[in-house]
Amino acid sequence: MNTFSPFFERNSLFLFFALTLLLSFAVTPLLSAAIAAGSLPPDVESFLVVIIPSVLAILLAGMTGGKKGIADLLRKLVHWGVSFKWYAIMLIVALAVRLSMSLLALALGWIAQIQTRPWTPVQFLVFFVMLYIAAALEELGWRGFALPKLLARRSALFSALLIGIFWGTVHLALHLPGLMLSSFPWPATLIQLVGLSVVITWLYVNTQGSLVIASLYHAAQSFFVIVNEGIAGPQQAWLLAIGNIALVLILILLAGPALKRGRSAHPIRNAVPHFHDRSL
Numbered sequence: 001m002n003t004f005s006p007f008f009e010r011n012s013l014f015l016f017f018a019l020t021l022l023l024s025f026a027v028t029p030l031l032s033a034a035i036a037a038g039s040l041p042p043d044v045e046s047f048l049v050v051i052i053p054s055v056l057a058i059l060l061a062g063m064t065g066g067k068k069g070i071a072d073l074l075r076k077l078v079h080w081g082v083s084f085k086w087y088a089i090m091l092i093v094a095l096a097v098r099l100s101m102s103l104l105a106l107a108l109g110w111i112a113q114i115q116t117r118p119w120t121p122v123q124f125l126v127f128f129v130m131l132y133i134a135a136a137l138e139e140l141g142w143r144g145f146a147l148p149k150l151l152a153r154r155s156a157l158f159s160a161l162l163i164g165i166f167w168g169t170v171h172l173a174l175h176l177p178g179l180m181l182s183s184f185p186w187p188a189t190l191i192q193l194v195g196l197s198v199v200i201t202w203l204y205v206n207t208q209g210s211l212v213i214a215s216l217y218h219a220a221q222s223f224f225v226i227v228n229e230g231i232a233g234p235q236q237a238w239l240l241a242i243g244n245i246a247l248v249l250i251l252i253l254l255a256g257p258a259l260k261r262g263r264s265a266h267p268i269r270n271a272v273p274h275f276h277d278r279s280l
Contacts, residue, residue, distance in 0.1 A: 008063040013149050016060055016141070017166045020053050024173045027052075032178040046180060049170055050134050053141025061145060076144045076211040077136055086207050087216070093199070094220035097247060098227050101239040111230040119226070128223045135218035136211075142167055142197075143204055143214045156205045157198065157257040164197030165190075188237035195244025196221065202251050202259040 008015065027048060034040040061069040102114045119127070142163055150159035168190040174181040181189060200214045207213045228236055255261055 028173040054137045057141040057145035097243040098224035115229045117226045132219040136215040139215045155257040156259040160198040160201035164194035168193035188241040191241040198248045
């Protein structure tokens with residue numbers, strides 16, 4: 001471990017959040033210009049919010065824990081040993097949120113009927129695999145690196161909300177002119193991601209820190225957009241924000257700030273290292 005590691009260990013959370021925000025907003029204008037000039041495909045900017053936090057997480061894990069720190073972080077991506085019921089719960093909740101969006105859109109007269117995408121099974125499979133890979137890379141930073149550090153000292157709800165605010169703010173870079181979310185309402189993006197952060201944290205703490213379950217839910221809630229056909233993008237953004245916040249309120253009511261029923265207010269505190277990060 002090099003002589004700079006104590007500094008990085010003390011400030012790793014601050015560095016992760018600050019650098020993710022800084023790099024995201026610094027690079028997106030360059031991407032916007034390149035897309036406008038036809039040098040890059042229109043959707044390339046979505047790769048930005050995936051790769052920046054994951055790369056920073058790997059770098060900071062290496063600076064604080066060396067090769068073992070990186071290996072421990074990456075190992076979380078392949079830890080599948082979770083009770084089957086949580087895989088079922090994860091899928092049911094993700095589908096329920098999206099179906100409730102379509103039902104609300106139907107009630108509001110935004111769509112005439114609930115419809116799904118007319119794809120082949122292969123297209124659905126490829127779509128989910130791509131979403132899962134992107135979700136796993138993004139979760140490596142937010143839930144793989146940052147969340148365990150916060151959970152060592154803070155409640156699950158506080159940790160989820162703090163990460164959600166930073167996570168949502170990073171996505172606001174995609175609302176800059178010429179980028180993929182420029183026509184979408186940015187408050188809806190921020191609200192939906194803060195809510196999604198709480199839901200993913202609830203799954204995380206109830207599965208003893210499973211990044212696989214977190215990544216699967218992240219991917220599944222995007223995948224089930226297939227049942228929201230016909231709903232305009234900005235309308236979907238608000239419906240998803242409403243759905244996630246409603247779900248969060250239910251989880252808080254049922255599980256409290258620990259997001260888990262039981263004796264311990266810090267359900268995975270004994271399952272992760274005690275970090276001495278003083279940055280937050």
